[in-house]
Amino acid sequence: MKTNLYNYILELGDNCLIAGQRLGELCGHGPSLETDIACTNISLDLFGQTRSYFQYAADIKGEGATEDSIAFLRYEREYKNVLLVEQPNHDFAYTMARQYLYDVFHLLLLEKLQFSQDITLSAIAKKSIKEASYHVRFTGDWVKRLGDGTEESHEKMQNAINDLWTYTNELFEVTEDAKMMAEEGIGVDVATLKETYYEKVTALLEEATLTVPESKYFQKGGKSGIHTEHMGYLLADMQYMQRAYPNMKW
């Protein structure tokens, strides 16, 4: 098995899976019907991308692996998503800030991944770019609306940005697997996206009248499977059916 490639695909797919799961929680509970529909759309796109990644990963893994065994039957320590995407939906500002901070990265990543030497990854990236551009526009608009809306919304969005900022740096950590894949022209060296990322985010936060956090302290761990305490509860729900009724078709 191509272990590096397999692990690298999980890195890509787990972010989509967990971000999609968090947005999915909100379905039916959003602040308006219109935002509800839009958030569900983003969630749907992300799960669609997850399926593409995991179908490919299952092919590579063989041994009867499926998109579902990969999505639902790993232990927490085996999920490689960044800590950012697993953070809970405290309020709508939090949800929009989290998703925006991921979306900017996601689009930059896909814009490079489309030139991957791996034709499957390249194809997934090409298909996903349009979706990710819509996501970042939608969530960026909300960061601006809430940042430059009322005093209350400004404060809530600023709090969300302050709290979540600590998880942004991990997006640019290069794992061993990712390094190998980048060297082979299959993966993206995410370290190279960092400067553009912070430029873009800074510009939008300033337009949103928000203060860009200056903290030099960041959290990481997700890419090596050390998650925050929120992750276990997310997985307990997400995996429940597959765990309680093993080896069945749905």
Place this chain on the structure above:
Amino acid sequence: MKTNLYNYILELGDNCLIAGQRLGELCGHGPSLETDIACTNISLDLFGQTRSYFQYAADIKGEGATEDSIAFLRYEREYKNVLLVEQPNHDFAYTMARQYLYDVFHLLLLEKLQFSQDITLSAIAKKSIKEASYHVRFTGDWVKRLGDGTEESHEKMQNAINDLWTYTNELFEVTEDAKMMAEEGIGVDVATLKETYYEKVTALLEEATLTVPESKYFQKGGKSGIHTEHMGYLLADMQYMQRAYPNMKW
């Protein structure tokens, strides 16, 4: 296997299990250190009783059943607890009201169950009576404190009582299994506890300056395994380890 007895024991044990689980969620998050300790105490007592019931149930079932397989490896539709005890900890008034409405019943039940023809059930009941008397005193005191405390606490406690009242009637539903067991002198005919229950509760609510709800509509279903939507999430957490790591010793 003595199916009626087995099912009857689950009816008794599941109430303790789920009530204990709900209280356990609060550990470390209560309104004061003292209430935290007291609630943990009640939770501990209830889990202790659960273990006694399920060890007995496992003996009856045989086939390698254990207290843990019974506690953790059933499907939601197989749990027989009343809907009351699975209701979530909205706020401290809710928690105290839920537990009080159960505790009054629980003590009345145990006071009869100690005379069971089944020596194991009789022994469990005798051991548990002291605990249950303490529980009802503690939660009853809090119902009074919050009911007759401030305007805000009064309103919160009244809301909790109003919401939870709808689940009280189910306590006195007699299942087929319970009926058989009562006829054999093993179980308690809970229908006979109803009048005393409502007298006791009414007296305390009045002392607490609360209005006794007059609704004639009640919810039921728990005893036949039809739970509220809260139950699935509770079980997803509670069962996670046993489901994700099957057949292991802990």
Place this chain on the structure above:
Amino acid sequence: LSLEEIFEQRIANDEKIEPKDWMPEKYRKTHIRQISQHAHSEIIGMLPEGNWITRAPSLRRKVALLAKVQDEAGHGLYLYSACETLGISREELYEQLHSGKAKYSSIFNYPTITWADMGAIGWLVDGAAIINQVPLCNTSYGPYARAMIRVCKEESFHQRQGFEIMLTLCNGTEAQKQMAQDALNRWWWPSLMMLGPTDAESIHTEQSMKWKLKRKTNDDLRQQFIDQTVPQADILGLTIPDPDLKWNEETGHYDFGEIDWDEFWQVVKGHGPCNKERMNARVGAWERGTWVRDAAMAYAEKQQNKKENQAKAG
């Protein structure tokens, strides 16, 4: 001819009534009531299914379920829009829902406690909804009729999807089959009730018939639903939980048992298993969303002002 007579004639001629046309006040009110009730049902209907999004057992099913709940939100949107053409605002409509003044379909006050409920809701609840709604594609009020055409198309898709969930379960393990049977047991009677009280007790029928807001009576629709669903249950290998159900050669329909109308009215009056939960979820989402909607409005105003100032300056 009076305005009213012209109006009645147009309806009789199968012409559509449009928002700017004259209409009797009672027509307007009845339509607001029915369309909004329908819209509210879509929105409340998102909740029981939304309950399983985080726990769907496969990625494929999770995507399909999300898409379905999203469709329901979409239906809510068209229907609110159709309703707004009758001169009522979305805020007023929400206010009626949140205060309990407006009703929604009682079926959504039952809990979804297993995955099979996602199948049963699609198969039975959407099935019953379609039977209710197909005739409305030809109803007299234009915006409602057009919304219903779109809604019905999507509902049929949902119904097939629900049936397919049931079929997969019924072709699965013993535990899955039991899950499917259990869901049928719990959803069967509420689905029959969904088609409304018996004709004897139905208060709106006659007038609604004339306006093509109703083209068959509740009892006829219920019979149609049963006749259509029983053979589907046979395909699934499931037993309908009604010992009195049997084919009647003479009438060419299934006979069926007594419906527990006490339960129906209890739920309608707000005392079903989840009435309180559903309202709390909706009102809670709305209240938690107030600051968000306020912020969006404030931002839009600021942007508008900026534009105007730039225009002046320019």
Place this chain on the structure above:
Amino acid sequence: LSLEEIFEQRIANDEKIEPKDWMPEKYRKTHIRQISQHAHSEIIGMLPEGNWITRAPSLRRKVALLAKVQDEAGHGLYLYSACETLGISREELYEQLHSGKAKYSSIFNYPTITWADMGAIGWLVDGAAIINQVPLCNTSYGPYARAMIRVCKEESFHQRQGFEIMLTLCNGTEAQKQMAQDALNRWWWPSLMMLGPTDAESIHTEQSMKWKLKRKTNDDLRQQFIDQTVPQADILGLTIPDPDLKWNEETGHYDFGEIDWDEFWQVVKGHGPCNKERMNARVGAWERGTWVRDAAMAYAEKQQNKKENQAKAG
């Protein structure tokens, strides 16, 4: 002899200082700082373990874990009481914790992400705590010394319980062994850091030694912890995640690798993985509890008034 000289002599003679005795202001302040920090650590320490109560893998373990977290709440209570004897109120102490002015043990800012963390915390964290605390059973301030005797007894029990969790995992399946090793990997270095900065950087040591608030230096305690724990890891069959760890025949101690003090200071300064979560949990519980505490007070007053009125009337 001055008051201060008498005081110092009493301490030198191993006499206990009691709340009503004269004491230098600095003694009082230092004790408030240390005892409250200790109390806060017990309370914050409830959170990482509390995180697994709902998910404990067996009823036996669930009961033991609940009892353990309850013991920690109890320790918090004795220690707050001991602290209050020095003339500070519980409210002030909480206020210091919630505002971030008071510190608590940094170890509790790491997340508990698997069940094995319940074992590792008991074995390593409580193990290190005991090494810190046993000498305090003979500290000079009476109420603190007496609280510590009780605390230490229970902590030893917790430590054995933690070790037994690890042992069960290590005797279990491959997945369980891995879980145990992983927990050791994550908790080892933070546990070493728990014994405080190296002597060179420790600011309170000298004075604290004199008052028997400290009887060994941080580095000595750390060495003692390592020497005691390595053989236990061997029994478990686990590997301590330090390639430089080896027995030194000459010194009769284990040599060990460099500690990442940057990480230590980052966490102390509030930037550990869970600092924010822990504070939010505590402050949140306290704020959500305000109305409850107010109600309890109001009720108690009403009851008191009733009694007084009855007494007057009687």
